[in-house]
Amino acid sequence: MSAISIRTFDPSDAQILQNLRLEALAGSPEAFLSSFEEEATLSLETVRDRIPSSGPNAIFGAYSGEQLVGMAGFAVYDRMKARHKGVMWGVYVKPEWRRQKVGQALVRQVIDHASRHVIVLEAAVSLVNEGARRTYHGLGFKPYGIERKAIRVGDNFYDEELLYLEFPKG
Ligand SMILES: CC(C)(COP(=O)(O)OP(=O)(O)OC[C@H]1O[C@@H](n2cnc3c(N)ncnc32)[C@H](O)[C@@H]1OP(=O)(O)O)[C@@H](O)C(=O)NCCC(=O)NCCS
Incomplete structure (x- = not known):
């Protein structure tokens, strides 16, 4: 693998993020709850507003030189009693x-990032x-349940494995 660097997206990256997201949603519909149809209609301004510019939430891009080759997101639950939990979303590699x-x-x-x-x-x-499960399990995520028919793509339903990773308290 040539050297990959990872850095966070900022609001000025809205267009390249939108391009990569739409590629992901079109190419791997069964992997994501979001749909191409819903996100294709988002204005660039909306995409820009969704890119965190401060705070714990973040979207990471993987780059080979200046070429964006993948992404992954992290978001903390909003509600007061759930702010000790975060979710990884939108993991995608071209x-x-x-x-x-x-x-x-x-x-x-x-x-x-989440551990902090x-x-x-x-x-x-x-x-x-199989690829994503292997990747997540390999880095320590543990399964805690199955959500039946979690994702629907046309007439096909996909079960999802629910995973968690717990960080030792500081
Ligand atoms: C899932 C995905 C992100 C994996 O990215 P990747 O860069 O190919 O994965 P890596 O090369 O880092 O591989 C990580 C591990 O998974 C394994 N793996 C990756 N893809 C695999 C596949 N298709 N089948 C079996 N194992 C696979 C690798 O062998 C490696 O295992 P190891 O650590 O035991 O050697 C990528 O396939 C992808 O973007 N898929 C489409 C979108 C998607 O499914 N996103 C996840 C949504 S939950």
Whole structure:
């Protein structure tokens, strides 16, 4: 693998983020709860507003030089009694960059970041998604349940494995 660097998106990256998101949602619909149809209609301004610029929430991009090759998001639950928990979302690596540890590097980054902000990090993954399951399990996520028919794509339903990672208290 050529050197990959990871950095957070900022609001000025709205267009490249939107392009990558739409590629992900079109190419792997069964992997994400968000749909291409819903996100394709978002204005650039809305996408920009959704990119965290401060606070614990973050979207990370993986770059080879200046080329964006993958992404992963982290968000803390809003409600007061749930702010000790965060969720990893939107993990995606461009097809031509897969199996080169980019996904692993992105998830590691989310874990490292999350460990400084929450006690529990959650994730969910389609049971049929061998690559993502292997990536998450390999980095310490533990399954705690299955959500039946969590995602619907047309006439097909996908069960999701629910995962968590607990950080030792400081
Ligand atoms: C899932 C995904 C992010 C993995 O990214 P990646 O860069 O290819 O993964 P890595 O190269 O870092 O591999 C990490 C581990 O998973 C394994 N792995 C990756 N893809 C695999 C696959 N398709 N089948 C089996 N194992 C796979 C690797 O062998 C490696 O295991 P190891 O640590 O035991 O050697 C990528 O395939 C992807 O973007 N898929 C489409 C979107 C998606 O499913 N996102 C996840 C939503 S929950």
